[in-house]
Amino acid sequence: MSVNRSVVVYGINNFRVEKRERPEPGFGEVLVKIEYSGLCPSDIKIIRHGGRLVRYPVVLGHEMAGIVEEVGEGVKGIEVGERVNVAADIYCGTCKYCRAGRENLCERPLTFGYNIDGGHADYLLVPREGVPKAIFKVPDGLSLEVASMTEPVACVVHSMNAGKVSPGDSVAIVGEGPMGLLHVLLAKIYGAGSIAVLGLVDKKLKLAEELGAEKLYNRNNYPNIEDILRENPDGFDKVFLTVVNKTTLEESLRLVKKGGRVVIFAGVPANSVSFSLDPNIVHYDEVSLVGSSSYLYVEYAKALKFVSMYQRELSKIISHRFNIDEFEKAVATWDDKENSVKIILTR
């Protein structure tokens, strides 16, 4: 089977599933037969708004797991037939951020689905720069489907570290989409003493509860942040924003406790959002504002461990599965926020 179905984006709102050639791995390269790939809000952003890093045409997709199909000349330590995960980013390793251990801030990453062809396809070619460092072996006993969720989990591991979540912390999470739900699971793993989720859809809040959240606030019923504060007079040690806009930013500074941390987990379209900050909240109350963007490779490795350990919980987040041929249907389903959570593309 050497047809290579690929979701190719040609420009804004211009994409199609097409049949491409199966790539040939060159010197030092690795070809992976993708089995599962996850739909991510970034995919939708790329389709609808493009992105600074995007280079058209590009095959979309950066959450993926599969089986090594072929290895190029000179590749050592990676065998045909091995089950693998491929990280979304191939950090350069030598820019000043990589050298300082802040590789997620790399000045010239290769990112699948952005500036190199990604994982919504039958085959993924891993360029030499990513071999072996971006290829992670999937542990025995972990399904490839769940393994394809390692990338978003790695982002949330990074977020936990940015938030310095420690045992006993009270945590508030804004947003109950896939990333909000992963924040619940990870906060639990990191020992959070209590977890509150602020969202919009009861069905998804119910899922948050199954994953370990005790306090659920549907903002349709709790439009005023004061009402949430009244039930949580002490505030929260850590507030995570998976939804970022003027309102959530301003509310986060009300939710957070003195000495606490607000983690800004999501980006916004350039220059689309700004909010007014009173420096006294940072100075006198020592509230820290920190960001979490992508992950380090050590966090990806740790994520893979957690994905193995919490396979059952993670599979609860999957709401839909579509064959890659039905990519458009997957996108339409993504828009149905009432009913969709994590959407996985099968082959």
Add this chain to the structure above:
Amino acid sequence: MSVNRSVVVYGINNFRVEKRERPEPGFGEVLVKIEYSGLCPSDIKIIRHGGRLVRYPVVLGHEMAGIVEEVGEGVKGIEVGERVNVAADIYCGTCKYCRAGRENLCERPLTFGYNIDGGHADYLLVPREGVPKAIFKVPDGLSLEVASMTEPVACVVHSMNAGKVSPGDSVAIVGEGPMGLLHVLLAKIYGAGSIAVLGLVDKKLKLAEELGAEKLYNRNNYPNIEDILRENPDGFDKVFLTVVNKTTLEESLRLVKKGGRVVIFAGVPANSVSFSLDPNIVHYDEVSLVGSSSYLYVEYAKALKFVSMYQRELSKIISHRFNIDEFEKAVATWDDKENSVKIILTR
């Protein structure tokens, strides 16, 4: 000599040096004969604007060193004649912040010169709550005059920790008053690889250079931040704001490197300043905004160690000495920013 000259504030812009009774230490209390006390911008703020915590009338002053004059009944481990420093704050020890090791955020501190009588006086009464924890013995060989600077040094130790200054860091410090200059000295001690100071007065910038800064920017000559950035294209790992206003806040986000930290070291009058923050700087660039307010006792103890070690450097920061009787003259001199740096009140 039992006259107790005291700088008493009765309300906004209403203060005088008056002769009070020498206090009598009650059960568990300690009376200190103050030898030196430092004038701090907070003193001026209290005189001119008041403050949330201030309880009139109050004796001003919270940077002080002296000699134990008398101890109340039940006091153990503190002897008459010992040379001591008294911390500015007596943290309660039991509120949720104290219990979490964030005592500088204490919910009910007693603070000398704010809600209990302070150190611009001949005698300081340390209440039972502060005995022994707020009393620190001055090491042999350290002059009491320099010892009186331990409090501001402790604030800057806390600031270094908030900024996580580590060896090799490039550091920018905004402001070249006493606190800016102490930031230079401490950044040097913490191993900073390069130190830039942005200020307004050449004479004080010269002092910054003597203390270890390599790059000096008089904003009168460098009105545009771009010109400073051109000479520092990499930006700074850590930016410390000892002057906080809309402009310095906005500039700090230009000066700081991706992955860096901005430390807001000074408070502003309530609701007087706000600035517009683009969340993408925090999210994508992982710039952290953190505050530094006051200090922990362990930082005060560490500060005292540094004060002992760097006595010679610290005394350079002292520009004027006035007898406590001349308090008004001290205030007038403080206003002469061209010429004054640290002002010490003698007895």
Add this chain to the structure above:
Amino acid sequence: MSVNRSVVVYGINNFRVEKRERPEPGFGEVLVKIEYSGLCPSDIKIIRHGGRLVRYPVVLGHEMAGIVEEVGEGVKGIEVGERVNVAADIYCGTCKYCRAGRENLCERPLTFGYNIDGGHADYLLVPREGVPKAIFKVPDGLSLEVASMTEPVACVVHSMNAGKVSPGDSVAIVGEGPMGLLHVLLAKIYGAGSIAVLGLVDKKLKLAEELGAEKLYNRNNYPNIEDILRENPDGFDKVFLTVVNKTTLEESLRLVKKGGRVVIFAGVPANSVSFSLDPNIVHYDEVSLVGSSSYLYVEYAKALKFVSMYQRELSKIISHRFNIDEFEKAVATWDDKENSVKIILTR
């Protein structure tokens, strides 16, 4: 009821329950009516071997919870009738270790049941040095019985911190007595990925399993450490010794992974144990040997939070309850290691 039944130790193997006067709280002191106190191996050590810090005669007991009965003159913020925990140690607050934030190494602590009268009594007098810092309010909803276990939990929180247990870690715990079992519970809270317990008694290993351990090794069935290593070829990230002797020390260095940590949680009689260490294990394999002794107050406060959250789990560890009058029976039961776990003295 002002009889004060007290377990008084007069010397080695010389103790009795006697009826003493109810103490009167002096200036700044607090009197607590003890409801529950826990029997600790240290109590047995003091009875049978004495101890460096012990000052005879002394009332035994340092794990205790009760109700404030009376407060001395000058006490603020502590009210009669409040439910409280009292920490075992009153650290001095001013020695070099206290000032460095290492208060558990305090040079002159007052320790209940050692050098001041402790909690195996109807009444506990908290000396002025411990008011308010050593008194912790018991949260609503937490039973005083379980609250009396806060002290050992605090020791184990300190141990987790010494071991830097972080999410996903593989942990081995040697010993399945009360302290071993608390290590299981706390390792779980700290996110351990897998927990193995090495013990001697199946019944207690079963308890370990209920608390979250997956791997149970009864050393009667696994006399050779090789057999345990064969089932755990990767070794353990962290090894905790609640039983310390030449054999467990030597085995710990086999169990631990390269880059891992061995935490020595228990002391031994002076000069009774030593073992031979190959420095290459520390150098080349970067195995760290660290100790955990007592706790910081911030850890005690955190422990109290965990005790509230995990009340149900903690009560499983209690195997016996005896009235304080039956203290000798409690000691005899302690010796029956097959059947006893945590023993609580009621009133």
Add this chain to the structure above:
Amino acid sequence: MSVNRSVVVYGINNFRVEKRERPEPGFGEVLVKIEYSGLCPSDIKIIRHGGRLVRYPVVLGHEMAGIVEEVGEGVKGIEVGERVNVAADIYCGTCKYCRAGRENLCERPLTFGYNIDGGHADYLLVPREGVPKAIFKVPDGLSLEVASMTEPVACVVHSMNAGKVSPGDSVAIVGEGPMGLLHVLLAKIYGAGSIAVLGLVDKKLKLAEELGAEKLYNRNNYPNIEDILRENPDGFDKVFLTVVNKTTLEESLRLVKKGGRVVIFAGVPANSVSFSLDPNIVHYDEVSLVGSSSYLYVEYAKALKFVSMYQRELSKIISHRFNIDEFEKAVATWDDKENSVKIILTR
């Protein structure tokens, strides 16, 4: 000039300088013209005792700096003519230690001068696995001679981190060879409050003083550790052993303060040394024993920064320069401990 003089070791005590072919860089490989390489005690160990990792015949040398001579096909981002440093180790990047961020414990490193041909030669071939990650650009203004000392400095940066040296710490360093002296320099950079060096040769102790040590102990004059303790009654926060034997290990536990750390910086021949450890020192006094072996790449990058900043100080440590042709003379000089410190091989 394509002759490639190389110091080749054929077995124990069997080495010679021979003229080899200049290697040709294959796909993805880089050829460096070495200008300077440092003689390290490990080189001597390999010559005289061999080593677990060593694969004969091998070209010796792992501290080196030079100029890129030729790049193989497919190499990007590294240009002919660039001045570079090459790290001693090429970590695999995928073993469990590399994935956990403990790459210095890598299970299958390629190490120059051990299992791949090293830097005591005219040319160094960097294998594909090390391109680009093990190649570091030498900053402008840094001489290649001093740059060749980056590798040992990186080891000492790792040691500072293992020892958690923080501003104000009192530090004792055992050994005043090149590594002891680098510990002095780095401890100073990390803000050590006081530095003591225990050595054997006054001339080298004098160098330690120039680099920032205040207390110098020639063990010929201070044979009893008690005499050193008498002058340092508080002990030391951190003790670094660059000389490891039964005596220095036992003494380190006397030198270190309660709550302090002993860093074992050097390995010993397998099974040649062991010492008897009282677990109570670790438990009650919370003394930590930790190891430091090699470095992480982020530490190498940081070391390169320090090497640039402290070029003048580092060049003081160089006692001798020999042309690579005179390698035997260099070895003989190394044996003359009275007179030699760092020996650099020129070309």
